Amino acid sequence: MRGLFLKLFLVFVCIGGAFCPLAAQAETQEASAAHESFNAGELILDHVTDKHSWHICDWKGRKIELHLPVILVYNGKIHAFSSARFENPQHTYGIFQLRKENPHKGKIVALETDETGTTRIADKKPLDFSITKTVFGLMVSCIIILILFFFIVRSYKKNEERAPKGVAALFEPIFLFVRNDVVYASLGKKQGDKFLPYMATLFFFILLGNLLGIVPFFPFGANVTGNISVTFVLAFLTYLITMGHSTKKFWAHTFNNPSIPMLMKFPLPLMPLIEAMELITKPFVLMIRLFANMTAGHIIILGFVSLVLIFGAIGTALGFVVSPLTVVFGLFADALELLVSFIQAYIFTTLSCSYLADALGHPAEAESNHH
């Protein structure tokens, strides 16, 4: 019972944390822009997309934010400077401008002056290798993973073969679940042991990214696993591993599946085409699923939180009336996200394993048949 209360308390604290910066920001927005109506869509998109600075909170009307480093490659030269350099009315530094309006909103562009003396956006775009909010969030989540593993490994070393204690006791059931029910289940023991480090890293990387994405205060809450570039990399690495370990049988099955009648392959190679398309759609779907789920989760939470701000903008009393509803919905959305965090980490790893098992010719089945 006490554990339950503690958990509920933590959830409330998290949700409470979610409101603070948002509410503060809404107030300053209202204060600065007089009676400008509150735009929930903009706020939400602003939170789920990547940025060059990390807005922590507002304090006495001033924005407190972390200016992240900007690293640009333009015309073969590397330009590195703090994003604080863009804190001027034109948001420019040298020839670079951080766009605050469309086109290229939120991107860094290069400016050039033509013969008539007017400045315009150059056609050539600088390559942006900046440590953005997402990258910073990634680093934070990896550091936390490493710290956790440091304690886990230390605990294992200390405990040797006895039952795990502390962090390791929390970690082990999850690790065993990944090992036995995800990796061994589809890859078998022999092949599973070979790919376990990758799959387990993938699982904990996604899980920590998801979980820390829900925590609403700095340095967490970056939409890491809801960033398509991040999911692209993860899906692409899985794809590379899958293709790298594919067997002849797999390719024979893909382009000339013996269980499909000849009519489907000749004269028009319909099934081989579909199977070949599957090679691309599998990692693509892997990428989209994680991205869409996590982004949607963030949007839902922010949407519910925005409710109070929308109604508050209409009338203060109305805002107060709606606030309990916001808390309840927000709580629900957060709890759902907690579940989704685990599920998506599990699904991504399971599907990675199953694609790999396809490519390897189902070693788990071969192993179980052998015995």
Added chain:
Amino acid sequence: MELVMPGIGVLFWTCLIFLILFFILKKWAFPIINGMIKKREEKISTALNQAEATRAEMQRIEAENKAMMAQARTEREKILEEAAQIRRRMEEESREKAKAEYERMLASAKSDIDRERRMAVEEIKIQVASVSMDMAEKILGAELSDRARQQALIENELKNVKL
């Protein structure tokens, strides 16, 4: 649109960070963790096997003990039975011996008594003869002066007397 367009910077950094994390965990953390877990699993399975074997051994020993106990019990009963038999036989023998001894003693006593009695009777006979002779001598006196003849007569007469 920006939301669904992968950016080169994040791609690069994600790749780098993930691979660094992967190699650190692969080289350092997972071998230790997996090794310990496997070791523990092995230990548990061997301990379970051992416990199973020990239990079987215990059962075997228990059965053996039971059989031994049963054997010992039958043995004991046999010994007791034998002892009882021996006791009975010994009692019988001693009783018989005592009886024989008693009978022997009785017989010897009887023969002793018989002999004594016969001797006594002889004695009495002699005494009576002597007494009778004396009396007859006194009574007859002179009449029977020839003593030798008289003696022969009396002896003859005595032989006919049966006591």
